[in-house]
Amino acid sequence: MSFLKLTASAVAIAAVSAPAFARDNVQVAGSSTVLPYASIVAEAFGENFDFPTPVVESGGSSAGLKRFCEGVGANTVDVANASRAIREKEIKACADNGVTDIMEVRIGYDGIVFASDIDGATFEFTPADWFNALSPKVLVDGAIIDNPNQTWADVNPAFPAQQIAAFIPGTKHGTREVFEEKVLAVGCETTGALKAMEAAGMSEDDAEDACIKVRTDGLSTDIDGDYTETLARIDANKDGIGVFGLAFYENNTDKLQVATMSGVTPTTESISTGEYPVSRPLFFYVKKAHIGVIPGLKEYAEFFVSDEVAGPDGPLAEYGLVSDPELALTQEAIANEQTIASGS
Amino acid sequence: MTDASNAAPLREKKSLLVVDARTKKRNAAEARFKMYGIIAITLGLLFLAVLLTTIISRGTGAFTQTFISVPVELREDKLDKKGNRNLEDIKKVSTFGYNPLLGDALSAVIAEGGFTTEITKSKELRKLLSSSAVGQMRAYVIENTDQIGQTVTFDFFASSRVDGYIKGRVTREDLARDKNLSAEHLDLVDQMIEAGVVRKKFNPSFIFGADASESRPEQAGLGVSMLGSLFMMLVVLFLALPIGVAASIYLEEFAPKNRLTDLIEVNISNLAAVPSIVFGILGLAFFIQFCGGYLGIAAMKASAPLVGGLVLTLMTLPTIIISTRAALKAVPPSIRDAALGVGASKMQTVFHHVLPLAAPGILTGTIIGLAQALGETAPLLLIGMVGYIASNYPDSVLSGFTDPNSAMPAQIFEWAKRADPAFYERAWGGIIILLVFLMTMNIIAILLRRRFERRW
Numbered sequence A: 001m002s003f004l005k006l007t008a009s010a011v012a013i014a015a016v017s018a019p020a021f022a023r024d025n026v027q028v029a030g031s032s033t034v035l036p037y038a039s040i041v042a043e044a045f046g047e048n049f050d051f052p053t054p055v056v057e058s059g060g061s062s063a064g065l066k067r068f069c070e071g072v073g074a075n076t077v078d079v080a081n082a083s084r085a086i087r088e089k090e091i092k093a094c095a096d097n098g099v100t101d102i103m104e105v106r107i108g109y110d111g112i113v114f115a116s117d118i119d120g121a122t123f124e125f126t127p128a129d130w131f132n133a134l135s136p137k138v139l140v141d142g143a144i145i146d147n148p149n150q151t152w153a154d155v156n157p158a159f160p161a162q163q164i165a166a167f168i169p170g171t172k173h174g175t176r177e178v179f180e181e182k183v184l185a186v187g188c189e190t191t192g193a194l195k196a197m198e199a200a201g202m203s204e205d206d207a208e209d210a211c212i213k214v215r216t217d218g219l220s221t222d223i224d225g226d227y228t229e230t231l232a233r234i235d236a237n238k239d240g241i242g243v244f245g246l247a248f249y250e251n252n253t254d255k256l257q258v259a260t261m262s263g264v265t266p267t268t269e270s271i272s273t274g275e276y277p278v279s280r281p282l283f284f285y286v287k288k289a290h291i292g293v294i295p296g297l298k299e300y301a302e303f304f305v306s307d308e309v310a311g312p313d314g315p316l317a318e319y320g321l322v323s324d325p326e327l328a329l330t331q332e333a334i335a336n337e338q339t340i341a342s343g344s
Numbered sequence B: 001m002t003d004a005s006n007a008a009p010l011r012e013k014k015s016l017l018v019v020d021a022r023t024k025k026r027n028a029a030e031a032r033f034k035m036y037g038i039i040a041i042t043l044g045l046l047f048l049a050v051l052l053t054t055i056i057s058r059g060t061g062a063f064t065q066t067f068i069s070v071p072v073e074l075r076e077d078k079l080d081k082k083g084n085r086n087l088e089d090i091k092k093v094s095t096f097g098y099n100p101l102l103g104d105a106l107s108a109v110i111a112e113g114g115f116t117t118e119i120t121k122s123k124e125l126r127k128l129l130s131s132s133a134v135g136q137m138r139a140y141v142i143e144n145t146d147q148i149g150q151t152v153t154f155d156f157f158a159s160s161r162v163d164g165y166i167k168g169r170v171t172r173e174d175l176a177r178d179k180n181l182s183a184e185h186l187d188l189v190d191q192m193i194e195a196g197v198v199r200k201k202f203n204p205s206f207i208f209g210a211d212a213s214e215s216r217p218e219q220a221g222l223g224v225s226m227l228g229s230l231f232m233m234l235v236v237l238f239l240a241l242p243i244g245v246a247a248s249i250y251l252e253e254f255a256p257k258n259r260l261t262d263l264i265e266v267n268i269s270n271l272a273a274v275p276s277i278v279f280g281i282l283g284l285a286f287f288i289q290f291c292g293g294y295l296g297i298a299a300m301k302a303s304a305p306l307v308g309g310l311v312l313t314l315m316t317l318p319t320i321i322i323s324t325r326a327a328l329k330a331v332p333p334s335i336r337d338a339a340l341g342v343g344a345s346k347m348q349t350v351f352h353h354v355l356p357l358a359a360p361g362i363l364t365g366t367i368i369g370l371a372q373a374l375g376e377t378a379p380l381l382l383i384g385m386v387g388y389i390a391s392n393y394p395d396s397v398l399s400g401f402t403d404p405n406s407a408m409p410a411q412i413f414e415w416a417k418r419a420d421p422a423f424y425e426r427a428w429g430g431i432i433i434l435l436v437f438l439m440t441m442n443i444i445a446i447l448l449r450r451r452f453e454r455r456w
Helices: A002-016 A035-048 A061-068 A088-096 A127-134 A174-190 A193-199 A204-211 A227-236 A246-251 A268-272 A297-304 A315-319 A327-335 B002-010 B021-063 B087-092 B095-113 B122-128 B132-143 B160-166 B173-177 B183-195 B223-254 B259-272 B276-294 B305-330 B333-341 B346-374 B378-382 B397-402 B408-417 B421-452
Strands: A027-030 A055-057 A079-082 A102-117 A137-140 A143-146 A166-169 A220-223 A241-245 A256-258 A279-287 B064-073 B151-157 B198-202
Touching (some): A127 A174, A174 A193, A220 A227, B021 B421, B095 B122, B095 B183, B132 B151, B183 B198, B223 B305, B223 B397, B305 B378, B333 B346
Parallel strands (some): A027 A055
Antiparallel strands (some): A079 A279, A102 A241, A102 A256, B064 B198
């Protein structure tokens, strides 16, 4: 009975409120990495325009794109934030639900840094160090064996004899993909493990998959939460080394010290020049069908990538975003409402 | 029996006043038991004390904020180039256009106060202030176009690092590698404090304001999410109370006792024990995806307090039903018999006699159910009430139910996740406000029970 009444009253309330497309604020969902930037833009947008402040939800790139692809209408989000490019599969899922015209906007780059407790030892990493520390199988004296390394000194004699305790993002994070691709896979290749695996009869794909595996004996911990959790883990275990976003590190320089990668210290400058190797582009996706229907949507997209906001001196760069040198092209694409080719 | 009579002569004859070994043992056991009890209570109180002192010591800082008062010349050549005070033209100047004015104003403050500092660049100087300062100026100018050309003194928020310095959270060493602020800034702040330009005072916008983006924790407030919680509680109250009371009256007074009602009874008790996250998934699947998406009901969308309220209603219903049934059961049968005996119908008996007598118990149960719903976070995460959401005040009562909003506990959760440590302080502050609400509700429940409860 209660359920019937509930539904009945819900329908009654809904009937009072306005019909579809009555929404007057832009709705954004997606990556928790992009969330800080999107919220900064949304706030400034609300201050500078007569439109209400857009609503930005978090939940992860995949979850955001899934909601984005649910269809067209006031009940679906207008913009999806993503810390990786949209996948073919997702474009297809979108098209199946009638979301065909999608605009892709690259807002800039995000650096991924390795940081440890401020009072601990200082590290100068190379991708090979991380591969040798975290991979379940490593190359020793020409043979692929189970990883024997227990301390950082085992990995590289230049490091202190500190227990390996890595806190890396869990597999549902976009950051993990970058870590695998730009650190583990590169390390696998430079140590020669990739070649050795292929020589041992593995197919190329299998060897590449084996390269990005992470040991499961407890020396590496997947963090499924956000960077605050990684920070708490390092607080509790002073030997810990964690993977963070550049912006998060820059807000917590009193607790963390950053390690160099291949001799380069991560800063917005070294990332924008491409010197610092571990970075990735950040995106948001706009539903073209909503432009002109949801008030302020196009203005929001334009405002997001304007020089004042996303440029090298803008508030986003100040917070830690590495601004895109090709911002002008992005601005033009939005002005022309250029979409990515669908279903290709 | 025979054993006992045989054993009796063996018993030693002793004075009652001399305590024998067995009595001693029993007395010691009792004393030990009392001690365990006292230890348990002391531990409980100790934990409570630790909890409260932690919350209060970490959270009270959020209620005060550092302000810097700066006289700003609202230059006409920057804000209204045409000089015709046309609102549309003035609006074209974005907040970025106000930055130079602010930099000049800060330089003027330094020159006037005779402060010594190495910092001269406008951009560096502006780091002392919250980035909300330019927005505050622009909003003021749009409201008061006649003030263009005048010098107006604003009370700006200091940036979160400056605020942290004054509250003792940030030290000069911390800033060594911080690009948001430097030690020179702090030297300047010290001089400004002496001159009375920088002051720490009570910050009402923490309680009544909207959420702010990650770059300005100093501006963030709990007000909008408080409204979100209020609207959700209204939904819960107006749905759960009538439905819950009607269901319990039917079950308690009218329903026949058979297998079906037994089954219902067991299931209500089971529902009360279901983890709240399950209701969140249900809300997402049924209210948002089915009602909102498939049936196309526009009001049933993610982040709407209406949906949040419906989910919490489902969660609260079992609590209300169980406490209402207990209250109804507590009314002695003699009352019912007397009413029926003088010719009242069953319905008259219930509504004229039983229900009024059970009302205090029902109210108490409802308030406790509401308090539980108010502090609930898990289901709200699933229906999209977490993120940068509580940024707009609702336009009207109706839109309060449907506009995207957060809730107090969800907002606290959101703050605790953010990168800037200043948000962490606000999360503790938010907990204080939430606890005040919960305590008030529980005290009201206790008072109602004390005042109206009847013992038979």
